Amino acid sequence: MISSNPVLAAITEQVIASFAETENPRLREVLESLVKHLHAFAEDTQLSFDEWMVGIQFLSRVGQMCDDKRQEFILLSDTLGLSMFVDAVNHPDADGATETTVLGPFYVPPLAESAHGSDIAKGTPGVPMYAECQVLADGLPLSDAWVDVWQSDDDGYYDVQKPGQIENLRARFRTDADGRFTFWSIVPTFYPIPDDGPVGDMLKATSRHPYRPAHIHFMIGKDGFETLVTHLFIDGDKYLTSDAVFGVKKSLIISLADGEPRTRGSGDHVPAHKRLVHSFGLRKVD
Ligand SMILES: [Fe+2]
Structure with a gap:
């Protein structure tokens, strides 16, 4: 799943390496997998800066919509x-x-x-x-x-x-x-x-x-x-x-x-x- 492009692969590997001292092994496993999939997603879609920002703003709005009665993140999931x-x-x-x-x-x-x-x-x-x-x-x-x-x-x-x-x-x-x-x-x-x-x-x-x-x-x-x-x-x-x-x-x-x-x-x-x-x-x- 790590990119065949050496520049992209180096970024992914650097982030994964940053989790090396994580005490909780399950947290480390989940974060490593999440980063690999997120990076692969960005490469697959050739995600533009504008699209990245649309995603950031969308997720921000999902969070802002949540309160003790409305759970927009569960709805998104x-x-x-x-x-x-x-x-x-x-x-x-x-x-x-x-x-x-x-x-x-x-x-x-x-x-x-x-x-x-x-x-x-x-x-x-x-x-x-x-x-x-x-x-x-x-x-x-x-x-x-x-x-x-x-x-x-x-x-x-x-x-x-x-x-x-x-x-x-x-x-x-x-x-x-x-x-x-x-x-x-x-x-x-x-x-x-x-x-x-x-x-x-x-x-x-x-x-x-x-x-x-x-x-x-x-x-x-x-x-x-x-x-x-x-x-x-x-x-x-x-x-x-x-x-x-x-x-x-x-x-x-x-x-x-x-x-x-x-x-x-x-x-x-x-x-x-x-x-x-x-x-x-x-x-x-x-
Ligand atoms: Fe229902």
């Missing part, structure tokens, strides 16, 4: 496929466990645990959905696992995107003795990733749409097991084959069934709703 690439490098084989996908930029740890059967939509308009899920490990129910759930509303927004919005459409549950957890929500819809910043500019410049197919996020963990970060995608969504962040895996696409009329939470009657029935598999830490 997601839209360049880096997040899914790192996911694939680290999960070469699901080995019976549920497949993983991107965390995304909208995860916030929930404030408290919710009771099974809670309505996490809290009156948000949308088609009611009742989720009946189970967490398994080696095919057996996994009790006392924590389960974080988060999703967008019917307009495609997460609570953290709305100024002053309280925690909504996100919750933490704990699996019962049978590994189960249940909750009410609404059927998610497709939505655009935030495209009013530099990542959106990149999508427009490359004629890409910003949409993600309808999905619900899950993060599930328990001591001794690998924490699962995944989504469930709703079958039939028109963006399943062109997710802006490349996060769709076939095994994560589910169909919602029609639910029988039933009572929700403190007693309201829900005549028509959708049912999400799914089992997740966790894997023991090696």
